[in-house]
Amino acid sequence: MGQTLTEKILDDHLVEGELTPGEEIGIEIDQVLTQDTTGTLVWLQFEALDLDEVQTELAAQYCDHQTYQFDFKNTDDHRFLRSAAGTFGAHFSRPGNGICHNVHKENFAAPGKTMLGSDSHTPTPGGLGELAIGAGGLDVAVAMGGGAYYIDMPEVVSVRLEGELPDWATAKDVILELLRRLSVKGGVGKVLEYTGPGVETLTVPERTTITNMGTELGATSSIFPTDEQTEDYLERLGREDEFVEIGPDEDAEYDDEIVVDLSDLEPLIAQPSMPDNVVPVTEVEGVDVEQVMIGSCTNGAYEDILPSAKMLEGRNIDKKTEMIVAPGSKQASEMLAREGWTAEMMAAGVNFSEATCGACIGIGHVPASDSVSLRTFNRNFEGRSGIEDDNVYLCSPEVATAAAIAGEIIDPRNLADELGDLDAPGLEMPDSYIGNSESDLIAPDDAVDDELIKGPNIGDVPLKDPLETEVGGEALLKMEDNITTDHIIPATQDILMYRSNVPKLSEFTLSRVDDTFAQRALDADGGVLVAGENYGQGSSREHAALCPMYLGIETVLAQSFARIHKANLFNFGIVPLTIDEETYEKIEQGDDIEVVDDAAEAVKSGQTEFTIRVNDDWEATGQLDASEREREILAAGGKLSHTKMQHDEG
Ligand code: F3S
Known part of the structure; x- marks a missing residue:
């Protein structure tokens, strides 16, 4: 019997167990990722292992969740993380350089590799054929120390994509449709493997929007096979030598199958306060919107912001609606700025934030009380925006931008009819992505520090002795x-x-x-x-x-x-x-x-x-x-x- 792509990657990395659903397996980890709120403890635990350097092929430390440094403890944490990355041989992404999943995707995610990350949206690089899993900090520290990662073998479900997305429907609507059908528990204990003829119609940035939000389904991971789209994306990033063609065997057997016809999709929206509370946008039209936010690890890429910029070209946003763009990476920011799109959006009334998670976890841009905020993020749990009685809707950048223009929720197709001169922007990739500044993404060989710098709020993690007789x-x-x-x-x-x-x-x-x-x-x-x-x-x-x-x-x-x-x-x-x-x-x-x-x-x-x-x-x-x-x-x-x-x- 042939293997699924998930089984192939797991088989290549298997150190213990058999690939039978529910059985515990141990796998070798190639890459690890940590971010600032979980990373400090990861490195303190790694320090306790007494090793000179990380044992995985690659480790990367990002500072993205709390970047504003409004308190010395944040800044001390960032400095400690930089020193830990330098001391133990990890890449270090400075505060403001972007959200871990975006920066990782642009720089390190590679087909066929395994990755463990101390963040729940770690599966994002599945869009490039990497099998990436979110885990606790201790598991990540152990993986950095060369230990295997143990997990119950997940079921592998084929999500068969057919057809092609029509105008105004986006990758966000693909994952919202899955959430509508399966609920936030629908992926628990499963890897969602995307298959079928619709796959080749989606670019890598669209695929990573889908794999990112597989987390909202509770999935262990989500993954796409690699193909010309993957090769093309890596080429534009200048990383074509990392392309490997991987996919399932023709006779692979899946534990289950779900079929989504892309051509049937329309703009969807998740209502407050659960990502699976999904309805067509047309059902909630007319709701006043006070805030629109574009960004996050789901829809913060250059390709996500560009459609919004095109929709806003030569227009103004509504006077009672604020619109903020928080790019997922500084690279995306820089590209938009160099091409003049930032100025175009600013002229329309948009404000820009540094590349950070920020508002996604209620740090900055907290909505006004009892108001509606439309966000391109992945989560809208009650209170997550920073105010208890929030009303956060989740949608594509196109739907969010249409609301900013109209001042209320509106299906962009209807807005286009009303305005008469609004075309569906579609998805456009840049000819090439400009690189990160060497100062913002510091390679282990260029490390600034070679010893740990601990501020007063960073305490050692004790290592416990072996169990005693008594x-x-x-x-x-x-x-x-x-x-x-x-x-x-x-x-x-x-x-x-x-x-x-x-x-x-x-x-x-x-x-x-x-x-x-x-x-x-x-x-x-x-x-x-x-x-x-x-x-x-x-x-x-x-x-x-x-x-x-x-x-x-x-x-x-x-x-x-x-x-x-x-x-x-x-x-x-x-x-x-x-x-x-x-x-x-x-x-x-x-x-x-x-x-x-x-x-x-x-x-x-x-x-x-x-x-x-x-x-x-x-x-x-x-x-x-x-x-x-x-x-x-x-x-x-x-x-x-x-x-x-x-x-x-x-
Ligand atoms: Fe950050 Fe929100 Fe993603 S906290 S990692 S942007 S889910």
């Missing part, structure tokens, strides 16, 4: 059911600003449950946590395991664990033991807990039942449900220690 301590805190990762480490801005300072952040551990906990844990030199059902539910926040580890927590006894948090406990070397209701009821805060078995031996040998002695008085049983690999990681003291151990062993 595990236990005082039951420092007994908690109820449904403790969330938000209870463990609150996600408020005043606390999360310490995300690069684990000692400081740890002071807030479980403060929402008991604000004396962190100090008591430090005084007692660690101990045990006791919880009811569903401990650690909520977000996948790694700090919710890292901070308890820093405070010396050795084991958590809970009636049940949320899946992702349990994986994080393994990753940070904390033993998650399941106890029954009777044991939970009987244990009191302050009790002395001792795991009787030789913990290190028991974990390694595959033992599932552990004897727990309480106050040297009575005994109960704790269950350890872990795979062989999770046991190895736990015994080593967590994932980082495990990676370091593998290096030390040679």
